[in-house]
Amino acid sequence: MFFGIILPLALFFLILAGLVYVLGEYLGWSFRKEMMVEEGFPGFFDYLERYFEKPILEPIERLIYRVTGIDPSITMNWKTYLLSALWLNLILFVFLYLIFLFQGGLPLNPAEIGNLDWDLAFHNAATFVSNTNQQHYAGETALSYFSQLGAVLLAMFASAATGIGLLLGFARGLTNEEDPRLGNFYVVFVKSLTRFLLPISFVLALFLISQGVPQTLAGPASVTTLEGATQTIARGPVATHEAIKMFGTNGGGFFAANAAHPFENPTPLSNVVLNLFLFLGTITNFYAFGIWVKKRRHGLVLVGAVSVLVLVFLAMAVGGELGGNPAFEGLGIDQSLGNMEGKEVRFGATLSALWGVSTTSTTNGGVNSMHDSFTAMGGLALFLGMSLNSLFAGVGTGVMNLLTYVFLAAFMGALMIGRAPVYLGKKLESDEIKFAAMIILLLPTLVLFPTGIAVVTNMGKEAITNPEFHGFSQVMYEFFSAGANNGSGLEGLMDDTVFYNIAGGMVILLARYIPLLLQMMIAGSLAKKNIRPETEGTLKVENVPFLVLLLVIMVIIGGLVFIPALSLGPIAELLSLW
Amino acid sequence: MDHENEEDKQEEELEELPASEAREKVGEEKPGKGKSEEKEVKEEEEIEEDEEVSYPDTDELSISRMFGIGLRTLLITFLLTSVLYVLATTGIGNLAWQGPAQGNLVEHNDEVVGSRLIGQPFSSDKYFHPRPSSKNYDGMDSGSANLSPGNEKLARRSTELLERLEEEGVKPEEVPVSLVTESGSSLDPHIVPKSAYLQVPRVSEATGIDPERLRELIDDNTQNKFVGLYGLERVNVLSLNIEIEKILESG
Numbered sequence: 001m002f003f004g005i006i007l008p009l010a011l012f013f014l015i016l017a018g019l020v021y022v023l024g025e026y027l028g029w030s031f032r033k034e035m036m037v038e039e040g041f042p043g044f045f046d047y048l049e050r051y052f053e054k055p056i057l058e059p060i061e062r063l064i065y066r067v068t069g070i071d072p073s074i075t076m077n078w079k080t081y082l083l084s085a086l087w088l089n090l091i092l093f094v095f096l097y098l099i100f101l102f103q104g105g106l107p108l109n110p111a112e113i114g115n116l117d118w119d120l121a122f123h124n125a126a127t128f129v130s131n132t133n134q135q136h137y138a139g140e141t142a143l144s145y146f147s148q149l150g151a152v153l154l155a156m157f158a159s160a161a162t163g164i165g166l167l168l169g170f171a172r173g174l175t176n177e178e179d180p181r182l183g184n185f186y187v188v189f190v191k192s193l194t195r196f197l198l199p200i201s202f203v204l205a206l207f208l209i210s211q212g213v214p215q216t217l218a219g220p221a222s223v224t225t226l227e228g229a230t231q232t233i234a235r236g237p238v239a240t241h242e243a244i245k246m247f248g249t250n251g252g253g254f255f256a257a258n259a260a261h262p263f264e265n266p267t268p269l270s271n272v273v274l275n276l277f278l279f280l281g282t283i284t285n286f287y288a289f290g291i292w293v294k295k296r297r298h299g300l301v302l303v304g305a306v307s308v309l310v311l312v313f314l315a316m317a318v319g320g321e322l323g324g325n326p327a328f329e330g331l332g333i334d335q336s337l338g339n340m341e342g343k344e345v346r347f348g349a350t351l352s353a354l355w356g357v358s359t360t361s362t363t364n365g366g367v368n369s370m371h372d373s374f375t376a377m378g379g380l381a382l383f384l385g386m387s388l389n390s391l392f393a394g395v396g397t398g399v400m401n402l403l404t405y406v407f408l409a410a411f412m413g414a415l416m417i418g419r420a421p422v423y424l425g426k427k428l429e430s431d432e433i434k435f436a437a438m439i440i441l442l443l444p445t446l447v448l449f450p451t452g453i454a455v456v457t458n459m460g461k462e463a464i465t466n467p468e469f470h471g472f473s474q475v476m477y478e479f480f481s482a483g484a485n486n487g488s489g490l491e492g493l494m495d496d497t498v499f500y501n502i503a504g505g506m507v508i509l510l511a512r513y514i515p516l517l518l519q520m521m522i523a524g525s526l527a528k529k530n531i532r533p534e535t536e537g538t539l540k541v542e543n544v545p546f547l548v549l550l551l552v553i554m555v556i557i558g559g560l561v562f563i564p565a566l567s568l569g570p571i572a573e574l575l576s577l578w
Numbered sequence: 579m580d581h582e583n584e585e586d587k588q589e590e591e592l593e594e595l596p597a598s599e600a601r602e603k604v605g606e607e608k609p610g611k612g613k614s615e616e617k618e619v620k621e622e623e624e625i626e627e628d629e630e631v632s633y634p635d636t637d638e639l640s641i642s643r644m645f646g647i648g649l650r651t652l653l654i655t656f657l658l659t660s661v662l663y664v665l666a667t668t669g670i671g672n673l674a675w676q677g678p679a680q681g682n683l684v685e686h687n688d689e690v691v692g693s694r695l696i697g698q699p700f701s702s703d704k705y706f707h708p709r710p711s712s713k714n715y716d717g718m719d720s721g722s723a724n725l726s727p728g729n730e731k732l733a734r735r736s737t738e739l740l741e742r743l744e745e746e747g748v749k750p751e752e753v754p755v756s757l758v759t760e761s762g763s764s765l766d767p768h769i770v771p772k773s774a775y776l777q778v779p780r781v782s783e784a785t786g787i788d789p790e791r792l793r794e795l796i797d798d799n800t801q802n803k804f805v806g807l808y809g810l811e812r813v814n815v816l817s818l819n820i821e822i823e824k825i826l827e828s829g
Contacts, residue, residue: 141719231715263695
C-alpha cells in the first residue's frame with residue numbers, strides 16, 4: 001500500500017509542485033512587460049534576460065512582427081482583442097478543414113492515405129482548432145504525415161497560444177484601472193510560442209526520443225517475425241507531436257490508442273514525465289496568474305482548491321481500478337494487479353488511474369489506458385472531473401474557466417458578510433455575475449441536451465457497443481468530453497457517423513467560443529472599473545476560508561446539476577455490478 | 579474637453595515608443611488610485627455634461643487588417659512548428675538516438691524481426707505468448723475492444739483463455755489478471771514475470787530447453803519498476819523469444 005501507491009503518488013505531486021514553481025515563475029516572467037509586473041522574480045531570471053531574452057528571443061520576435069505586420073505599439077480593447085483571436089481561429093479552421101478534405105493529393109503521404117469525408121473533416125477541424133482533440137478516427141490509417149504535421153501539429157500549438165493570448169487580455173482586464181486597453185493579442189500569441197510552448201516542447205520531444213518514441217518521416221516498417229508472419233508497423237514523426245500534445249493540453253494521439261500506444265509512451269519514466277507535463281501546461285497558468293495580479297498566494301489558493309478535488313477523484317479512481325473486476329471473481333484468477341483490461345503492463349493500474357484523473361481534470365483528454373474498460377467507480381471519477389468543466393482545464397482557458405466560479409464565490413461570500421462584492425478591487429456587478437452564470441449554465445446545456453437526443457434516436461443508439469448503463473455512459477461521456485473541450489472518450493462508441501461528427505463538432509465549437517466571448521466581455525467591463533483599496537471588510541481571496549468557499553461553490557453550483565444524469569450511468573453501473 | 583486633448587497629446591508622444599514602454603509610462607503617471615481618484619471622477623462627471631468617464635484610446639483594426647495579420651501569423655506559426663521544430667527535432671533525435679527514433683527495430687541474424695516496443699502474436703508452443711489482442715497485434719492499428727467490466731464478451735473471452743491455460747496444466751490462481759485481459763493499445767510488448775513463469779512447462783516441452791534455464795532467461799529479461807516505484811515488473815516477450823531462438827539455432 002505505502003510503497004505501491006502512496007509513496008509514488010506523493011513523490012509525483014511533490015515533483016509536480018517543484019516544476020509548477022519553476023515554470024510558473026518563468027511564464028509569469030515571460031509576460032512581465034505585458035502585465036507590468038517587473039519585480040519579485042528569482043535572481044536567476046536576470047541571467048536569462050541578459051543571455052537569452054535580449055540577444056536571442058527579442059530579435060526573433062521583432063523579426064516575426066516585421067514579417068507578419070504585427071504592430072506591437074497597437075493596443076486593443078476587448079472587442080478588437082477577441083476579434084483578432086477569432087479571425088485567427090477561423091482562418092485556422094478553414095485551413096485544417098481543407099487539408100483534411102484533400103490530404104490524399106498532398107505531399108508527405110508515404111502510406112497513400114485517402115481524403116477524409118466531409119463530416120469527419122468538419123469534426124476534426126473543430127476539435128483541433130478548439131484545443132479539444134476528440135478523435136473519431138485512427139491516426140495510423142486516417143491521416144497522412146502532412147495532415148499530422150501541417151494541420152494537427154500546427155493547431156495544437158496555435159490553439160494553446162490562443163488560450164494564453166486571451167488569458168493575458170483577461171488578466172489585464174482585472175489589473176487595469178479605468179483603462180480598456182488589454183494589450184495586443186498577436187504579440188502575446190507570438191511570445192507564448194517563442195518563449196513557452198516551442199522551447200519546452202522541443203526539450204520534451206528530445207527526451208521522448210531517448211525513451212523510444214519514433215521521430216521519422218519514413219513510412220511504416222515491414223518486418224518478418226520469428227514465426228514467419230509479416231507485421232507492418234506504423235511509425236512517423238511522433239515525438240514532436242507527443243510533446244505539444246501533452247504540454248498544450250491538446251491530447252489528440254498520433255495513433256488510435258493515444259498514449260497507451262508503446263510508440264507514444266514507451267516506458268514508465270516517459271509516462272510519469274508526460275503526466276507531469278499534462279498538468280504543467282495549465283497549472284503554471286494559475287501560478288503565473290497569481291504573479292500577474294500581484295497576489296501570488298491567490299494563485300496558490302486557486303490551485304489548492306482544485307487540487308483537493310483532484311485528490312478526491314484520484315482516490316476514487318485508484319481504489320476502483322486496483323479493486324479489480326467483480327465479473328472475474330468466479331474465475332478464481334489472481335486479481336492482485338487490479339482491473340487490467342484496457343491497461344498496459346508497463347504502467348499498471350495505479351499509473352493508469354493517475355493518468356485518467358489527470359487527463360479529465362484538465363482538458364488534455366489523452367489516455368494511457370482505455371476509459372471504456374474502467375471500473376464503475378474509476379469511471380465515475382473521470383465523469384466528475386469533466387462535470388466541473390475539467391477543473392484545471394486547458395492552457396489559458398483554465399484560469400478563465402475557474403475564475404467564473406471565483407466570481408460567484410466572491411459574490412456570494414461578500415453577500416454573506418454583507419459587503420459589496422469585490423474581486424481584486426473590482427466591483428462585481430450584475431453584468432459580470434450574469435455572464436458568469438451563463439458560462440456555468442452552458443456546460444450542462446451542451447452536454448445533457450445532445451445526450452438526450454442521442455439516446456432516444458437510432459442514429460445515436462446504433463453507436464453503443466457496451467451493455468445497459470455503461471452504454472448510456474458511452475453516449476454521455478462523448479458529449480461531456482465535447483462540452484468540456486476535453487477530448488477523451490469511451491472509445492467503444494462507434495462515433496464516426498454523420499450524427500456524432502456534426503453534433504459533437506457543434507458542441508465543441510460552442511463550448512469553446514461562447515465562454516471565451518462572455519469572458520472577454522467580463523474583462524472589458526472590469527477593465528473600465530477603478531480598483532478599490534483593500535480594507536478590513538474586504539473579502540480576502542488569499543486564505544483557506546476562501547479556498548473552502550470556492551470548493552463549495554464549485555461542487556454545489558457546478559457539480560450537482562449533473563447528479564441525476566450520472567445516476568443513470570456510472571452510479572447505476574456501480575450499484576448493479578458491485 | 580481638456581482632458582481628452584491631454585490624452586491625445588500623450589498618445590502622440592508615446593506612439594514612437596514600443597508599446598510596452600509606452601504602457602509603463604502611462605502606468606507611472608497614474609500612481610496610487612484610490613478614493614481621491616473616485617472623487618475626481620465624480621467631479622468631472624458633474625462638470626462635463628455627458629456622464630462618461632474618458633478612457634485612454636484603443637486602436638481599432640479593420641477586418642481586412644485582422645484577416646491579413648491573422649493569416650501571416652498562422653503562416654509563421656506553420657513555419658516555426660510544422661517545419662523548423664519538426665526538422666530540428668528529427669535531425670538531432672536521429673543523430674543522438676538513431677535506433678529509438680526509427681522505431682526500435684530489432685535484428686536477428688541480420689534480418690529485422692520486429693520492434694522491441696510493439697508486441698507480436700506469438701502462438702507457437704515453443705515461444706512465450708503475449709496478452710490477448712483483439713487486433714491480433716496488427717502494427718497498423720491500435721486500441722482495445724473497449725469492453726466494459728460488465729460486458730459478457732469480456733467474461734467469455736477471459737474464460738476461454740483461462741480454459742486453454744488450464745489444458746496446459748496451469749492452475750487458475752497462478753494466472754495474473756493481465757494475461758487474460760487485453761491491453762489498451764492491444765500492442766502490449768510486455769507480460770508480467772508470473773505470466774512468463776507459468777508458460778515455462780509448455781515452452782520447455784516444445785523446445786527441449788531445461789525449465790531452469792528458461793526461468794533464468796526470464797529473470798535476465800525482466801525489467802524492474804522505474805526507480806522501484808512506477809509501473810509494473812515486466813518481461814519483453816519478443817526479446818525473450820529471440821533468446822530462445824538463439825538457443826535453438828546454436829543447438
